Amino acid sequence: MTDPAAALSLTGLSKEFGGLLAVDRVSLTIGAGERRAIIGPNGAGKTTLFSLISGETKPSDGHIALFGRDVTRYAPHRRASLGLARTYQITNLFPRLTALENCLLAVQALTPAKFHLHRGLHRYPAFYERARRVLEAVGLADREGAAVRNLSHGEQRQLEIALALAGSPRLLLLDEPTAGLSPAESHAMTALLKELDPAITLLVIEHDMDVAFALTDRITVLHYGKVVADGLAHEVKASALVQEIYLGAS
Ligand SMILES: Nc1ncnc2c1ncn2[C@@H]1O[C@H](COP(=O)(O)OP(=O)(O)OP(=O)(O)O)[C@@H](O)[C@H]1O
Ligand SMILES: [Mg+2]
Numbered sequence: 001m002t003d004p005a006a007a008l009s010l011t012g013l014s015k016e017f018g019g020l021l022a023v024d025r026v027s028l029t030i031g032a033g034e035r036r037a038i039i040g041p042n043g044a045g046k047t048t049l050f051s052l053i054s055g056e057t058k059p060s061d062g063h064i065a066l067f068g069r070d071v072t073r074y075a076p077h078r079r080a081s082l083g084l085a086r087t088y089q090i091t092n093l094f095p096r097l098t099a100l101e102n103c104l105l106a107v108q109a110l111t112p113a114k115f116h117l118h119r120g121l122h123r124y125p126a127f128y129e130r131a132r133r134v135l136e137a138v139g140l141a142d143r144e145g146a147a148v149r150n151l152s153h154g155e156q157r158q159l160e161i162a163l164a165l166a167g168s169p170r171l172l173l174l175d176e177p178t179a180g181l182s183p184a185e186s187h188a189m190t191a192l193l194k195e196l197d198p199a200i201t202l203l204v205i206e207h208d209m210d211v212a213f214a215l216t217d218r219i220t221v222l223h224y225g226k227v228v229a230d231g232l233a234h235e236v237k238a239s240a241l242v243q244e245i246y247l248g249a250s
Contacts, residue, residue, distance in 0.1 A: 006068070007032045007171045007201035008053065013062035014225075015048050022048040024225035025062070030171075032067075035202040037212035037233075040222035041245065046205045047089055049222070050173050053203075054086045055079045066171065080110070083170030087160045089179060089205075093148045099159055100144035103131035106166035134162040138192055154185030158192060171201045178211050190214050213237070221245075 008030040015023040023045045030036050038046050051057035053064060055076035063072045066082050074082075093102055107130045135141050138158040148156060157177060164172055177193065178186040190211050196202065206212040212219060212233070219236040221229040229242050236242055 005032060006030060007034065007066070008203070009063075009065040009068075010053070011063040011065075013049070013052060013064060014060045015045070015052055015057060016060040021225050023052060023059075026222075026225070026227055028220060028227065028230075030201055030203060032170075032201055033199060034218065035216040036204070037216040037219045038203065038205045038222060039207070039209070039212055039219060039236075044222040045225040046222055047175055048225075050086055050175055050203075050205065053079075053173060054084060080167060083168075084173070085164040085167055085169035085171070086173035087164050087175055087177065089175040091156055091160065093156060093159060093163070095149040096147060098145050098147055099135060099140055099151065099155075099162075100128075100131055102148060102159060103134055103162055103166060104128065106163040107131050107134075110167040130166065134165045135159075137165055137196070138162040139188070152185070154181050154188065157181060157185075157189060161192065165196075169200060171203070172196075174202065174204045176205050176207060178206065178208055186211060209237075 006029045008028070010026050010028040013023055013026045014021060026049060038049070040046055048057060052059050055071070055074055059072065063070060065071065066079060066084060069082065071079050071082065094105070104127055107127050132141065132144065135144055138161045140155060140158055140162060143151060143155060148159065151159065161174070161177065178189050181189060186208065193215055204212065204215055217232060219231065219233050220227055221236060221242050223245050228245070229236050229239050
């Protein structure tokens, strides 16, 4: 049964790639406003799980409900219009455009109005206002005119969060937001994510356990596509199985 109060509910969700079960009968419920980390070794199926939730990949079996509605057969844009947004493990920005222009494209993509970047600011005051607000939310207000390729790696990852915020999501999926960041950048990103509107339900794939523990109370562990542990951070950390498969002996 789908919990109508849940932001996200997965039931027996599976994805097979030519005989490989990348996601294996995953059932999960994320409450509205919850912050949950998903951890697991390389190839555990974490990114595939996100692609199933966002609709970019079709499940082999199982069901997905967003805010109490079965969206298993919905195209990605219909899921987005219900309040779902995601970021990607690999940067997904337009490198020659400025930070602000990238945000503008994200803002306008979610509205039916026709938009032309070259027509300038005065034509679309609401778009610019929204774009500036999301830049500010990720601490990039003073970098709006910088071309993306001139931003640091850390700033680019912050900008990706801004793009995901452009549509005012209710459920945000972040795929390794601190991947490739220096310790200082990772720290800044963690602080930024902690400051996000608490009304936004957050599901974060994170390799850095310190970041996962800092951001969320609850952790779900995937291994070979299966949920092998699910609980409060300290419980998961203490689990012998989790230490064996993920944390390692180091
Ligand atoms: N499009 C695809 N076609 C075939 N196999 C795929 C495809 N996408 C993913 N896989 C396989 O599914 C498994 C899970 O991959 P996935 O990228 O979801 O793992 P992950 O947990 O995100 O790993 P990482 O920590 O390295 O990002 C892997 O064995 C991968 O090779
Ligand atoms: Mg991945």
